[in-house]
Amino acid sequence: MTDTDDKALLKQLRVEQPRFQGIVSGHRACLGCGEALATRLVVEACGPDIMIANATGCLEIFTTPWPESAWRVPWLHSLFENTGAIAAGMEAALKAQGKSTKVLAFAGDGGTFDIGFQALSGMLERGHDVLYVCFDNEAYMNTGIQRSGSTPHAAMTTTSPPGKVRMGKRHLKKDIISIVAAHHIPYAATASVAYPSDIRQKVRRAMAIEGPTFLVIHSPCPLGWGHDGSLSIEVARLAVTSGLMPLIELERGELTGAMPIRTPHPVSDYLKLQKRFAHLFADDPKAREELVHLQALADYNIEKFALHSLGDDPQDTDGADTVTRGGMRYA
Amino acid sequence: MSSPLFTRGGFALPGTTSQFKTGTWRVQQPIHRHRNAPCHNVCPAGEDPQAYIAEFDAGHIRAAWETLVSINPLPAITGRVCPHPCESGCNRGDYDAPVAIHSIERFLGDQAIAEGWPYPVGKPAADAQAVAVVGAGPAGLSCAYHLLRQGHQVTLYTALGEAGGTLRVIPGYRLPDSVIDAEVERLLQTGIDFRPGQRLGRDIHLDELRGEYAAVFLAVGTQDPRDWSVGGVTPRDLHVGLNVLKEWMAVGSVPQAESVAVVGGGNTAVDLSRILKRAGIPDVHIITHNGLPGPDSLPGDVMRAVPREIEQAVEEGVQIHAHRGIRRLLLRGEQVVGVEMVHMKKLPDASGQLKRTAFEGTETLLHVDQVIPAIGQTIDPAGLEAILNGSAYLKVDEWRRVEGHAGLFAGGDGCSRGGGTVTSAVGDGREAAEAIAATLRGEGLPGKTVSEAIAFDALNPHYFEPLPRNEQHILPVEERIAEVETEQTLDPAQAKAEARRCLSCGNCMSCDNCWTLCPDSAVLRLQDKGATEAPYRFDYDYCKGCGLCAYECPCGFITMKEEL
Numbered sequence: 004m005t006d007t008d009d010k011a012l013l014k015q016l017r018v019e020q021p022r023f024q025g026i027v028s029g030h031r032a033c034l035g036c037g038e039a040l041a042t043r044l045v046v047e048a049c050g051p052d053i054m055i056a057n058a059t060g061c062l063e064i065f066t067t068p069w070p071e072s073a074w075r076v077p078w079l080h081s082l083f084e085n086t087g088a089i090a091a092g093m094e095a096a097l098k099a100q101g102k103s104t105k106v107l108a109f110a111g112d113g114g115t116f117d118i119g120f121q122a123l124s125g126m127l128e129r130g131h132d133v134l135y136v137c138f139d140n141e142a143y144m145n146t147g148i149q150r151s152g153s154t155p156h157a158a159m160t161t162t163s164p165p166g167k168v169r170m171g172k173r174h175l176k177k178d179i180i181s182i183v184a185a186h187h188i189p190y191a192a193t194a195s196v197a198y199p200s201d202i203r204q205k206v207r208r209a210m211a212i213e214g215p216t217f218l219v220i221h222s223p224c225p226l227g228w229g230h231d232g233s234l235s236i237e238v239a240r241l242a243v244t245s246g247l248m249p250l251i252e253l254e255r256g257e258l259t260g261a262m263p264i265r266t267p268h269p270v271s272d273y274l275k276l277q278k279r280f281a282h283l284f285a286d287d288p289k290a291r292e293e294l295v296h297l298q299a300l301a302d303y304n305i306e307k308f309a310l311h312s313l314g315d316d317p318q319d320t321d322g323a324d325t326v327t328r329g330g331m332r333y334a
Numbered sequence: 335m336s337s338p339l340f341t342r343g344g345f346a347l348p349g350t351t352s353q354f355k356t357g358t359w360r361v362q363q364p365i366h367r368h369r370n371a372p373c374h375n376v377c378p379a380g381e382d383p384q385a386y387i388a389e390f391d392a393g394h395i396r397a398a399w400e401t402l403v404s405i406n407p408l409p410a411i412t413g414r415v416c417p418h419p420c421e422s423g424c425n426r427g428d429y430d431a432p433v434a435i436h437s438i439e440r441f442l443g444d445q446a447i448a449e450g451w452p453y454p455v456g457k458p459a460a461d462a463q464a465v466a467v468v469g470a471g472p473a474g475l476s477c478a479y480h481l482l483r484q485g486h487q488v489t490l491y492t493a494l495g496e497a498g499g500t501l502r503v504i505p506g507y508r509l510p511d512s513v514i515d516a517e518v519e520r521l522l523q524t525g526i527d528f529r530p531g532q533r534l535g536r537d538i539h540l541d542e543l544r545g546e547y548a549a550v551f552l553a554v555g556t557q558d559p560r561d562w563s564v565g566g567v568t569p570r571d572l573h574v575g576l577n578v579l580k581e582w583m584a585v586g587s588v589p590q591a592e593s594v595a596v597v598g599g600g601n602t603a604v605d606l607s608r609i610l611k612r613a614g615i616p617d618v619h620i621i622t623h624n625g626l627p628g629p630d631s632l633p634g635d636v637m638r639a640v641p642r643e644i645e646q647a648v649e650e651g652v653q654i655h656a657h658r659g660i661r662r663l664l665l666r667g668e669q670v671v672g673v674e675m676v677h678m679k680k681l682p683d684a685s686g687q688l689k690r691t692a693f694e695g696t697e698t699l700l701h702v703d704q705v706i707p708a709i710g711q712t713i714d715p716a717g718l719e720a721i722l723n724g725s726a727y728l729k730v731d732e733w734r735r736v737e738g739h740a741g742l743f744a745g746g747d748g749c750s751r752g753g754g755t756v757t758s759a760v761g762d763g764r765e766a767a768e769a770i771a772a773t774l775r776g777e778g779l780p781g782k783t784v785s786e787a788i789a790f791d792a793l794n795p796h797y798f799e800p801l802p803r804n805e806q807h808i809l810p811v812e813e814r815i816a817e818v819e820t821e822q823t824l825d826p827a828q829a830k831a832e833a834r835r836c837l838s839c840g841n842c843m844s845c846d847n848c849w850t851l852c853p854d855s856a857v858l859r860l861q862d863k864g865a866t867e868a869p870y871r872f873d874y875d876y877c878k879g880c881g882l883c884a885y886e887c888p889c890g891f892i893t894m895k896e897e898l
Contacts, residue, residue: 013873016858028855029351034880039853073351199850233881236851240796315800326797326888328391330846
């Protein structure tokens with residue numbers, strides 16, 4: 004095959020991919036960006052009949068470097084704090100026009116847990132038909148890795164450095180899913196980029212519901228978490244299999260589903276891959292205490308959501324990512 | 335795209351990020367790299383089980399069989415008798431249990447027999463160079479077939495009345511004659527000029543063959559029993575293992591006795607003991623210097639018979655005296671009444687070589703009416719005297735060329751590189767055929783470099799599920815009789831399920847993982863999506879080289895290559 008033929012084939016292939024490409028290549032996400040992957044998976048599962056309100060954050064920045072855009076669906080940049088309100092307005096306007104296009108709100112954890120929280124709460128309370136997706140990379144990555152309400156306990160960020168007094172972030176990760184579910188909305192769920200099929204199922208489930216739905220997707224940030232880009236999926240997977248990131252579904256505030264963990268991994272397997280937790284492996288009693296603390300938090304999740312798998316389940320953490328020849332898993 | 339227009343108000347022409355080639359960021363690039371599966375590297379016949387199992391798993395049974403017989407023309411046979419080192423090498427063994435490769439091989443061979451699929455080989459040209467193959471056992475058959483595939487005319491000689499050679503002395507409960515016939519007859523129909531009843535040194539002569547043919551392949555096997563005695567004493571009515579087996583196969587009779595000791599630890603010894611058991615001899619013993627196969631056994635100190643055959647022999651009541659040597663025959667007159675055994679073990683000596691050591695004070699007596707040595711055979715020198723020069727085997731190099739005799743090749747039992755199994759004989763035949771074809775074309779022989787097999791660590795086991803191994807049904811002991819196969823072929827559903835267990839080491843299984851997980855949509859899927867060849871292309875215009883696809887590839891088929 005000549006070089007020109009090859010170029011022609013690639014050009015043709017790019018437009019002929021057998022999936023909906025709502026976000027195209029050339030975006031400026033870092034190598035191995037979990038958020039870029041999660042976004043692509045969500046948009047793919049939604050299909051073209053959507054409109055997106057996107058809060059300030061990495062996603063907004065890396066997809067729309069002026070004067071370009073990676074989006075091939077209607078997309079609006081909201082402010083950091085008002086994504087919920089903008090999405091609600093878009094939904095109301097479409098409804099007034101008699102259109103059924105689904106409105107999505109995309110935001111990071113900063114825009115969801117902290118800055119955009121009241122707009123989100125209002126949107127949920129008023130019952131707008133919006134799917135709100137939070138890409139949770141556990142800090143303000145876009146502005147230089149500052150701690151957010153979502154940053155896990157003991158993690159290092161530029162505003163929660165480990166030192167003589169504290170081992171990274173002093174506070175706990177905010178339990179956003181419970182807060183959101185307390186709005187009595189029809190559907191709220193957590194997901195992880197390590198489980199694409201699970202993301203798709205949850206997105207489709209939410210898309211089929213008329214009313215406010217909420218999805219938080221755990222998305223590793225190689226730069227902010229301090230791991231190699233090639234390990235993004237591995238890190239995300241260990242967050243789930245250690246119990247630190249339970250994948251659960253809540254309907255009207257009640258727990259209706261949880262992905263069981265077949266073989267729980269010690270949290271240290273997850274932590275030691277990331278520089279933001281490197282201080283926990285120092286020879287220091289405080290470090291040892293925090294390690295045990297994080298393990299206790301994982302154990303608490305496993306107990307609370309009864310995450311222990313009872314025998315090999317095709318939907319548990321080991322079964323859910325099984326592949327077969329021909330790619331039927333993703334069909 | 336024209337240059338963006340900047341006006342007051344920040345107006346810009348819409349453009350997409352696709353005009354920005356993030357591939358320029360890259361310092362390493364993912365590439366598809368096929369790597370050898372361990373089953374492929376350890377197969378004495380040179381099969382690539384990963385390749386044909388992939389075809390089978392994709393639903394192409396006939397293509398799977400054709401891939402298989404492009405290397406080994408006797409899969410129904412080797413699937414039954416091979417000790418399957420492929421399964422010891424299988425990476426799945428590190429995960430749950432190895433893929434039952436031999437059962438899949440056997441299933442495909444049987445399927446071809448049932449469907450009558452012809453071998454994928456054309457007729458040679460009328461003016462193609464002719465090659466003679468002497469001996470129609472597994473090595474000879476394999477060489478003849480592969481020479482045909484290389485476009486040569488082939489004449490296949492055997493001293494016996496039919497093709498099969500050593501295969502014909504394997505008992506029917508392991509390898510029924512009907513299977514040998516079905517496979518060998520179809521093989522002979524491919525255009526091989528088959529001439530039975532031609533004994534070397536009597537009907538045909540090596541000098542004449544070498545004059546008449548462009549090359550000669552010797553696959554004469556081993557026919558002469560090794561001399562056996564204990565301290566210079568041999569019983570008067572000595573029966574030799576292979577001859578007893580041959581007699582059983584021919585007329586169905588065995589020496590009459592109440593109790594028999596078979597000496598040796600190879601397949602002949604085990605086959606013989608099981609035949610004797612089936613013929614109604616109540617007390618059958620095997621005495622062997624080597625140990626029973628087990629996890630702790632040293633490679634040089636373990637019975638050479640196939641482990642599952644040993645296991646079945648024990649189930650059938652054969653008593654195995656492992657790590658025992660015969661010190662003395664107990665004779666009444668010249669009639670054997672028993673043997674004196676002694677504990678023995680192979681221990682490394684000062685130079686690290688394993689050496690047999692007998693332990694004084696551990697002697698025991700075993701009362702038996704017959705002692706049958708089954709300690710192996712050597713080459714029958716008739717017609718080969720000039721080549722052998724007094725040696726007990728034919729000396730060959732790595733391409734199976736007989737040293738010092740241009741145009742003469744040899745393989746299988748009876749030559750210096752013989753592996754002692756049907757499968758290695760098949761491999762010898764194939765490699766010799768390649769060497770013969772290259773020599774006749776006037777080409778040099780390629781170097782024998784085998785790339786290293788992919789290790790289990792290079793796979794990503796997260797993407798697989800434990801699955802129970804599909805075992806062949808084994809008849810209960812009371813139903814095992816001579817004519818019925820002890821192990822049954824897998825049924826189609828089991829065979830398919832077993833093929834699904836393959837981890838596809840080092841080769842793409844089109845699972846869509848890379849396509850799904852690339853954050854930059856830089857893995858493109860081809861529309862005509864094959865199931866066994868990678869239907870993906872890397873889009874290096876956008877690939878940032880993060881390495882996610884390589885790390886997450888379940889099969890180790892993607893490797894990152896430095897690009898600076």
